Amino acid sequence: xxxxxxxxxxxxxxxxxxxxxxxxxxxxxxxxxxxxxxxxxxxxxxxxxxxxxxxxxxxxxxxxxxxxxxxxxxxxxxxxxxxxxxxxxxxxxxxxxxxxxxxxxxxxxxxxxxxxxxxxxxxxxxxxxxxxxxxxxxxxx
Amino acid sequence: xxxxxxxxxxxxxxxxxxxxxxxxxxxxxxxxxxxxxxxxxxxxxxxxxxxxxxxxxxxxxxxxxxxxxxxxxxxxxxxxxxxxxxxxxxxxxxxxxxxxxxxxxxxxxxxxxxxxxxxxxxxxxxxxxxxxxxxxxxxxx
Amino acid sequence: xxxxxxxxxxxxxxxxxxxxxxxxxxxxxxxxxxxxxxxxxxxxxxxxxxxxxxxxxxxxxxxxxxxxxxxxxxxxxxx
Amino acid sequence: xxxxxxxxxxxxxxxxxxxxxxxxxxxxxxxxxxxxxxxxxxxxxxxxxxxxxxxxxxxxxxxxxxxxxxxxxxxxxxx
Numbered sequence: 402x403x404x405x406x407x408x409x410x411x412x413x414x415x416x417x418x419x420x421x422x423x424x425x426x427x428x429x430x431x432x433x434x435x436x437x438x439x440x441x442x443x444x445x446x447x448x449x450x451x452x453x454x455x456x457x458x459x460x461x462x463x464x465x466x467x468x469x470x471x472x473x474x475x476x477x478x479x480x481x482x483x484x485x486x487x488x489x490x491x492x493x494x495x496x497x498x499x500x501x502x503x504x505x506x507x508x509x510x511x512x513x514x515x516x517x518x519x520x521x522x523x524x525x526x527x528x529x530x531x532x533x534x535x536x537x538x539x540x541x542x
Numbered sequence: 543x544x545x546x547x548x549x550x551x552x553x554x555x556x557x558x559x560x561x562x563x564x565x566x567x568x569x570x571x572x573x574x575x576x577x578x579x580x581x582x583x584x585x586x587x588x589x590x591x592x593x594x595x596x597x598x599x600x601x602x603x604x605x606x607x608x609x610x611x612x613x614x615x616x617x618x619x620x621x622x623x624x625x626x627x628x629x630x631x632x633x634x635x636x637x638x639x640x641x642x643x644x645x646x647x648x649x650x651x652x653x654x655x656x657x658x659x660x661x662x663x664x665x666x667x668x669x670x671x672x673x674x675x676x677x678x679x680x681x682x683x
Numbered sequence: 684x685x686x687x688x689x690x691x692x693x694x695x696x697x698x699x700x701x702x703x704x705x706x707x708x709x710x711x712x713x714x715x716x717x718x719x720x721x722x723x724x725x726x727x728x729x730x731x732x733x734x735x736x737x738x739x740x741x742x743x744x745x746x747x748x749x750x751x752x753x754x755x756x757x758x759x760x761x762x
Numbered sequence: 763x764x765x766x767x768x769x770x771x772x773x774x775x776x777x778x779x780x781x782x783x784x785x786x787x788x789x790x791x792x793x794x795x796x797x798x799x800x801x802x803x804x805x806x807x808x809x810x811x812x813x814x815x816x817x818x819x820x821x822x823x824x825x826x827x828x829x830x831x832x833x834x835x836x837x838x839x840x841x
Contacts, residue, residue, distance in 0.1 A: 416557035419577065427582040427632040433653070434575045435646060436560065437841055441568040453840065456769050456833055459816035460840075484840060491568040496841050505576060505657060512574070513650050516841055524813070524833070525840025526770030537771040538839040578762055594761065597690050597754055600737035601761075625761060637762050657762055665734070665754070666761025667691030678692040679760040 405480065406464045408455055410487045413497050418481050422501050425479040431505035433512035435498040441491035443538075448529045452488040453495070456524035460484070463523045467515055475511035477502050482515060484525060546621065547605045549596055551628045554638050559622050563642050566620040572646035574653035576639040582632035584679075589670045593629040594636070597665035601625070604664045608656055616652035618643050623656060625666060685715060685747060688754040689726065696726035706749040713743040715753055729757040764794060764826060767833040768805065775805035785828040792822040794832055808836040 402421060407413075415436065423429060439451045464482045471480050483497040496519070500511035520540065527538040543562060548554075556577065564570060580592045605623045612621050624638040637660070641652035661681065668679040685704040694700045704715060712735060720727040733740055734754040735747070747753075764783040773779045783794060791814060799806040812819055813833040814826070826832075 414557060415560055415575075416555060419556055423579065423633055429579050429633075430581045432577045432579065434556075434577075435650070436573045436575075437646070438564065438570050438573065440571045440644065454770055454773075455840070456767065456813070456816075456835065459813055459833065462816050492564055492570075503581065505578070505654075509576070509650065509654050513646075516646060520838065520841040522838070523840055524769060524811070524835050524838055526836060527839040528770075537774075537836065540837050540839045595691055595694075596761070597688065597734070597737075597756065600734055600754065603737050661759065661762040663759070664761055665690065665732070665756050665759055667757060668760040669691075678695075678757065681758050681760045 405482070406461065406468050407483045408457060408461055408464070408486055409483065410485065412485065412494055413483045415497065418483065418497055418499060422479050422481055422499055426501070428503055429478050429501045430503045431508040432499060432501045433505070433508035435512050435516050436494055437496040437516070439489045439491050439493045439495060443529055446529070446531050446533070448491070448531055450488050450490050450530040452528045452530065453486045454526045454528070455484070455486045460523050460525055464519065467518055467522065471500065471511045471515050475500065475502065475507045475514070477507065477511050480511065480515065482519065484523070486525065546623070547602065547609050548624045549598060549602055549605070549627055550624065551626065553626065553635055554624045556638065559624065559638055559640060563620045563622055563640055567642070569644055570619050570642045571644045572649040573640060573642045574646070574649035576653050576657050577635055578637040578657070580630045580632050580634045580636060584670055587672050587674075589632070589672055591629050591631050591671040592636075593669045593671065594627045595667045595669070596625070596627045601664050601666055605660065608659055608663065612641065612652045612656050616641065616643065616648045616655070618648065618652050621652065621656065623660065625660070625664070627666065684749065685710070686752045687715065687719065688752065690754060690756050692729045692757040693726050693755050696729065697723050706747065710747045711743065712740060712745040712747060712753070715747070716743060719755070726755070730755045731758045732756045763829065764789070765831045766794065766798065767831065769833060769835045771808045771836040772805050772834050775808065776802050785826065789826045790822070791819060791824040791826060791832070794826070795822060798834070805834070809834045810837045811835045
């Protein structure tokens with residue numbers, strides 16, 4: 402069993418994450434997942450690589466809190482959050498969120514809530530490396 | 543490459559489905575997926591098995607229409623819908639839906655819309671086999 | 684001939700999941716519904732949707748053609 | 763000692779990502795912010811969040827303790 406909340410350099414396997422999620426309960430009726438990937442274009446600029454930086458200890462603590470809150474708020478049976486901190490190229494996985502519930506509405510609501518909150522609350526920063534240079538990503542409101 | 547819309551007896555691999563989805567474009571920023579699973583309880587009754595029946599030709603046509611409409615309506619880059627027609631037990635996969643978009647909002651909206659519409663529009667029926675007998679599932683409004 | 688299919692809970696109320704009806708000129712969906720619901724009233728209590736050639740049809744006045752496939756279906760419960 | 767950390771765009775405006783400040787009795791978060799923002803005004807233009815011991819803090823009057831870890835952070839852009 403891997404930890405349900407992780408920050409890691411290496412890629413993750415959705416299959417493995419979902420298998421661990423499913424192993425937790427026979428009452429799961431729906432699993433909503435979100436995978437964030439690196440794109441080759443951002444706001445009209447070609448992007449060759451994206452690199453991530455995290456305040457690791459705080460990011461992990463916030464992600465754990467986020468999972469606990471989601472489980473409580475949406476009566477989830479299980480949830481997982483994995484974020485890579487690495488340098489990635491187009492098509493590579495960045496973040497994985499999964500929410501398992503008895504019914505699909507709670508799974509969808511929780512999955513979406515977790516990624517929205519993660520972007521607000523978890524101290525991770527993204528830098529885009531383009532043929533013209535590097536720039537930190539400024540989040541939109 | 544497998545067909546993006548399928549009805550099949552055998553299980554599916556989320557990993558394989560997502561890999562095919564990702565292979566379609568380097569512009570994907572977010573992939574929302576939904577997996578529906580068999581539960582061991584339904585409305586308070588223990589369920590040993592669930593069996594599915596489909597009007598295959600119409601179900602496939604409706605699922606293809608659903609995918610086309612979702613791609614158009616939510617400006618998706620790609621989408622997949624796989625439904626098993628088999629006899630399954632608790633924890634087994636039933637249905638897989640995935641929506642890939644440049645940004646996460648469209649991916650989530652589309653994924654949820656597809657599973658909601660599938661339940662309304664696709665001629666598939668579910669029968670629950672319990673220790674006390676069999677019964678067709680009556681969908682809730 | 685008209686091919687008639689029954690699915691799910693509807694099929695359990697008829698002797699066979701599939702049957703053939705002779706086609707006659709001017710035949711409408713209504714005619715098939717009237718004949719079969721008289722023969723199998725219990726089955727038709729479960730019918731929520733009707734499809735002709737894999738497309739849902741609400742208008743019972745729809746004219747049929749020889750070779751059409753009609754399906755009588757209970758509420759869907761897939762997913 | 764107080765351990766000070768800088769991250770992301772903030773870190774690029776300071777000579778080191780990490781520094782130590784001597785702790786003194788009665789020290790408040792405000793004192794650290796005042797001293798460092800005077801030394802590194804450009805960095806502080808990027809600061810949107812401040813954390814003490816891995817928890818976000820909005821009240822600059824927060825009293826510090828010896829050994830505290832303070833982080834100055836730009837808007838998050840993970841996910």
